[in-house]
Amino acid sequence: MSWRNNSKRELWLAWYSMIAFYNIFVIVFFVLTHAQPPPYPYWSDAQVVFWFSHNRGGLLTGFAIMFALAGLTLPANALIAYSIRRMSVSRAFAYSYLVIYSLAALPGMLLLCVVLSVGAMRPDRDPVLIHWLYDFAFLSYVGTMGIFLIGSLVWMLAILLDKNRVLPKWFGYLNLCNALTEVVVSPAWIFHRGVLDWNGLISWWLNMVVFGIYTSAFIMLLRNMIQREDFGDGPLPTHQLAGTAR
Amino acid sequence: MRRADGELILFWTLPALAVLWISAFFLFPGFVHPMSPSMTAAQVADFYRDPAKLSRIRYSMILFNWFGVGLVPMLTLLVMQIKRMAHRTPILSYCLLGCIAGGPTVFLIADLFWLLAAFAPGRDPQLTVLLNDLAWMTFTTAVPFLIGQSLIIALAIYLDRPDRPVFRRWVAHFNVVIAAALVPAAFTGLALSGPMAWNGLLPFWLKNLAIAAWIVVMSIVLGRNIYRQRAEGSARPVTEQTVAA
Numbered sequence: 330m331s332w333r334n335n336s337k338r339e340l341w342l343a344w345y346s347m348i349a350f351y352n353i354f355v356i357v358f359f360v361l362t363h364a365q366p367p368p369y370p371y372w373s374d375a376q377v378v379f380w381f382s383h384n385r386g387g388l389l390t391g392f393a394i395m396f397a398l399a400g401l402t403l404p405a406n407a408l409i410a411y412s413i414r415r416m417s418v419s420r421a422f423a424y425s426y427l428v429i430y431s432l433a434a435l436p437g438m439l440l441l442c443v444v445l446s447v448g449a450m451r452p453d454r455d456p457v458l459i460h461w462l463y464d465f466a467f468l469s470y471v472g473t474m475g476i477f478l479i480g481s482l483v484w485m486l487a488i489l490l491d492k493n494r495v496l497p498k499w500f501g502y503l504n505l506c507n508a509l510t511e512v513v514v515s516p517a518w519i520f521h522r523g524v525l526d527w528n529g530l531i532s533w534w535l536n537m538v539v540f541g542i543y544t545s546a547f548i549m550l551l552r553n554m555i556q557r558e559d560f561g562d563g564p565l566p567t568h569q570l571a572g573t574a575r
Numbered sequence: 576m577r578r579a580d581g582e583l584i585l586f587w588t589l590p591a592l593a594v595l596w597i598s599a600f601f602l603f604p605g606f607v608h609p610m611s612p613s614m615t616a617a618q619v620a621d622f623y624r625d626p627a628k629l630s631r632i633r634y635s636m637i638l639f640n641w642f643g644v645g646l647v648p649m650l651t652l653l654v655m656q657i658k659r660m661a662h663r664t665p666i667l668s669y670c671l672l673g674c675i676a677g678g679p680t681v682f683l684i685a686d687l688f689w690l691l692a693a694f695a696p697g698r699d700p701q702l703t704v705l706l707n708d709l710a711w712m713t714f715t716t717a718v719p720f721l722i723g724q725s726l727i728i729a730l731a732i733y734l735d736r737p738d739r740p741v742f743r744r745w746v747a748h749f750n751v752v753i754a755a756a757l758v759p760a761a762f763t764g765l766a767l768s769g770p771m772a773w774n775g776l777l778p779f780w781l782k783n784l785a786i787a788a789w790i791v792v793m794s795i796v797l798g799r800n801i802y803r804q805r806a807e808g809s810a811r812p813v814t815e816q817t818v819a820a
Contacts, residue, residue, distance in 0.1 A: 339666045339734065389764040396716040396761035400674070400723025407669035414665070431673035434719075435680055443716060446764040447708045450612070455701050462705075560663060 340408065340555045347405035347551070351544060353398055361391030364445065366537075367467050367528040371521045374456035377463045381449050388449040392442040399434060399442075406430040409547070412554055413484065415565065416491035425483050433476040441470040471517050471527040478511035493564045496550050507543045510536040582655070582801055585648040589794050592645045595638050596790075603635035604628045609774035612711065612767045619707050620700035623693055632693045636686050643682040646790075650675045652797055653728065659804075661736035670727045678720035685714035712764065715773040718757045721786065725754035728793075746796050756785035 335341070358365040363384050372380070381388070406427060413423040448454075448462035485504035488496045516525035517532045524530040557565050600606055610622065622628060654675070657668045688710035692703050732740065732747035759777035770776040 336663050339662055339664045342730070343666050343670075393716075393762040393764055396719055397722065397758050399719035400726065403670040403673040403720075403723050403727065404666065406673055407666045410669050411664060411666055427669055427672065428676065431676035432680065434677060435684075439681065439719065440684075443709070443713050446716070447705075447712050450712075450764050450767065451704075451708070454705070458701060458705050 336560070337555055337558060340411070340558065343404035343408035343411075344548075344551060344555060346401045346403075347408060347548060350398070350401035350405055351548070353394065353401070357391040357395050361387045361394070362445070363387060364391075364441065364466075364470075367471065367533060368463075369528060370464075370467065370517075370526045372463075374460045377460045378452070378456045381445075381459060381463075382452045385449045385452065388445055392446045395438070395442050399439060402434050403431075406433075408551055409484065412495055412551060413487045415493060415554070415558070416487050416495050417493045418487045418490050422483055422487040426480055426487075429476055429480040429483070433473070433480065436469050437473040437476060438470065441466040444469070467527050468518065471514060471533065474511040474514050478508050481505070481508040481511070493562075495554055495565050496547075500546060500550055503543055503546055506539050510539045582652060583805075585652055586794075586798055586801055588645065589649055589798075592642060592649075593790075595642045595645065599635045599638035599642060602631050602638070604631050609779045610707070610711070611774050612708070612772050616700040616704045619704045620696070620698075623696035623703055623707075629693060629696060632689065636689045636693070640683065640686050640690075643679040643686065647675055647679060649790075649794065649797070650678075650724070652801070653793065656741055656797065656800055657728070657731045660731055660734070660741045661739075662731070662734060667727055667731045667734075671724060671731075674720040674724035674727065678717070678724065681713060681717040681720065685710050685717060688713060711773045715760050715763045715778050715782070718760050718782070721789075722754045722757050725750040725757070725789065729754070741800065742796060746792075749792060750789075753785050753789045756781050 368380050369376075409430070410423045410427040413426055414420060416422070444462050444466040448459050448466070481504045485501045485508065488501035488504065489498060513525075514532050514536055517527040517529070520526040520529070520532075525532050527533060553568075554565065557568060559566055605622070610619075614622070623632065650671070654668045654671045657671060658665070660667075688706050692706035692710065696703065728742075729747040729750040732742045732744065732750075735741055759771065760779075760782040763771060763773045763775075763778040766772045766775070768775075771778060773779060
């Protein structure tokens with residue numbers, strides 16, 4: 330069947346955009362810019378200045394790629410909002426999720442990209458100010474809690490109430506795990522050292538492991554949802570029955 | 576005669592916005608000859624301390640603050656057009672709504688940094704440079720949602736029914752060209768001078784001309800559509816998809 334006549338093309342495009350975004354995100358944040366795992370919150374001005382000058386090219390190139398491609402988050406969020414819309418719950422859940430995550434990109438990612446780029450572009454800036462930019466970027470990024478907390482809870486509640494079997498109930502509870510990691514992140518605003526600081530074992534590593542499992546799970550589950558989609562408004566068919574829908 | 580739904584009022588806010596936008600652009604002394612990122616701290620501080628320039632900076636940025644949010648109704652009218660297209664899902668209108676939330680917000684943050692720099696120009700020049708850098712970098716790299724919205728509109732048109740399209744094909748091609756013209760601005764952090772610096776040919780002139788062309792062209796095709804759809808009245812049946820969306 331040709332691409333043009335594939336009734337699920339919009340859903341698949343959104344799903345592949347999601348895959349593309351997470352791959353680019355990993356390359357930019359972990360490989361190019363070394364913004365993840367985050368450097369230490371207790372560093373001296375001199376260490377922070379050294380970190381910027383050491384990573385200068387990677388920071389500026391990596392975030393430039395992010396500025397060009399961050400729009401890929403939109404189809405990803407739209408697809409999740411669509412999954413909620415397909416459920417038997419009120420549209421209010423899908424719209425809440427869409428609004429919350431549309432704003433998430435800003436404090437949760439783009440501010441860090443702008444602020445670290447500003448830090449990297451002038452290595453001769455007063456070290457105290459470079460350090461301020463460093464704190465600004467990482468606290469904004471790691472400390473953006475409410476969006477992911479409330480967003481995950483909205484998705485969770487929709488899944489648990491849903492009668493259309495769009496996503497499995499266990500994934501509803503996994504949303505709760507993801508939401509709870511946003512609670513454990515909050516001490517990052519207070520601690521400069523230890524397991525609760527912004528790159529600590531609890532605030533960052535635990536959060537990242539749960540987020541990794543959570544993201545992999547919903548990528549697979551959304552793929553499964555698209556395969557089963559029948560564009561009706563009742564329960565979503567199981568795999569075997571949906572063989573002809575593509 | 577159909578019931579007034581207010582779309583025409585939203586559409587005709589555009590001339591007022593255009594006046595705001597053009598006057599703010601020429602009022603801000605840092606745009607007509609865009610400020611170079613290689614200016615020294617003393618030069619940047621002097622720019623904000625010059626009394627003649629200072630009031631123009633403040634007034635222009637206050638106007639820009641209104642302008643950024645003022646575009647939201649026009650962008651939302653584009654969402655309404657996408658909802659009329661022959662799509663199976665509301666995914667693309669959800670994407671465009673996401674852009675509408677994100678784009679003006681980024682622009683408002685840039686505006687905030689400029690106004691902060693101008694609020695107390697007597698500050699240590701290093702702090703003024705910091706705010707000025709944050710303003711220019713936020714403003715120049717604020718392209719993700721703009722690239723996103725052009726590509727989403729293009730995709731929406733490509734996926735529309737070819738025999739009775741809401742927008743013609745060339746509008747989609749035009750949006751792809753605009754998206755491409757916005758890409759160099761994302762890379763401005765890499766250059767403090769030359770054509771890739773934030774005052775350079777590609778991140779400043781090409782990007783802002785592309786945005787201007789986009790607003791003008793999309794306003795015209797949007798206005799034509801709204802009037803055409805009104806003239807057709809209920810001739811175009813409400814399809815199942817539009818109800819579902």
